[in-house]
Amino acid sequence: MDPDRALEILKDQACSEEVIDHAKAVAEKSVEIAENISDRSGKVDVELIKIGALLHDIGRSRTHGIPHGVEGGRILREIGLEEFARFAENHLGAGITGEEAEKLGLPERDYLPNSLEEKIVTYADNLVRGHEFQTYEQALKELRGELGPEHPSIERFRKIHNEIKKLGGIRQ
Numbered sequence: 001m002d003p004d005r006a007l008e009i010l011k012d013q014a015c016s017e018e019v020i021d022h023a024k025a026v027a028e029k030s031v032e033i034a035e036n037i038s039d040r041s042g043k044v045d046v047e048l049i050k051i052g053a054l055l056h057d058i059g060r061s062r063t064h065g066i067p068h069g070v071e072g073g074r075i076l077r078e079i080g081l082e083e084f085a086r087f088a089e090n091h092l093g094a095g096i097t098g099e100e101a102e103k104l105g106l107p108e109r110d111y112l113p114n115s116l117e118e119k120i121v122t123y124a125d126n127l128v129r130g131h132e133f134q135t136y137e138q139a140l141k142e143l144r145g146e147l148g149p150e151h152p153s154i155e156r157f158r159k160i161h162n163e164i165k166k167l168g169g170i171r172q
């Protein structure tokens with residue numbers, strides 16, 4: 001899919017300018033990481049990531065609460081874009097387990113980023129605040145502040161960071 005088409009879809013769904021600017025920044029960061037990995041091993045789908053990142057917050061057209069992930073997946077499946085639904089469903093925090101989902105009132109199942117592509121978008125989403133970039137350390141601090149220092153998402157985020165770093169995704 002052309003990135004312009006993805007942006008059109010966000011507008012059709014009545015996503016705000018803020019959501020669209022955020023999506024563009026997440027796509028930029030995701031592609032940067034994916035291209036770094038691609039230069040090393042070539043085992044990552046940069047095009048899939050670009051569109052997945054642009055569409056990951058489409059559910060914010062309906063709600064900004066935690067269900068925006070599930071809602072986004074539902075919208076994408078409805079409009080025949082099932083291949084991108086998991087980017088929306090599995091991007092919150094660093095993923096949500098079935099047990100946590102139940103407590104949060106979400107339909108009970110795992111919402112964990114599985115593929116490397118999903119992990120990259122989830123990771124990049126944490127590195128973008130609004131449409132501004134932040135470092136991994138800042139993102140970690142933000143997550144700790146939001147969820148509490150002992151929340152399992154902190155460890156999940158750290159694991160994704162280490163995996164991406166090992167693959168050469170982060171250049172500093």
Ligand SMILES: [Fe+2]
Binds near residue numbers: 057068091
């Ligand atoms: Fe989101």
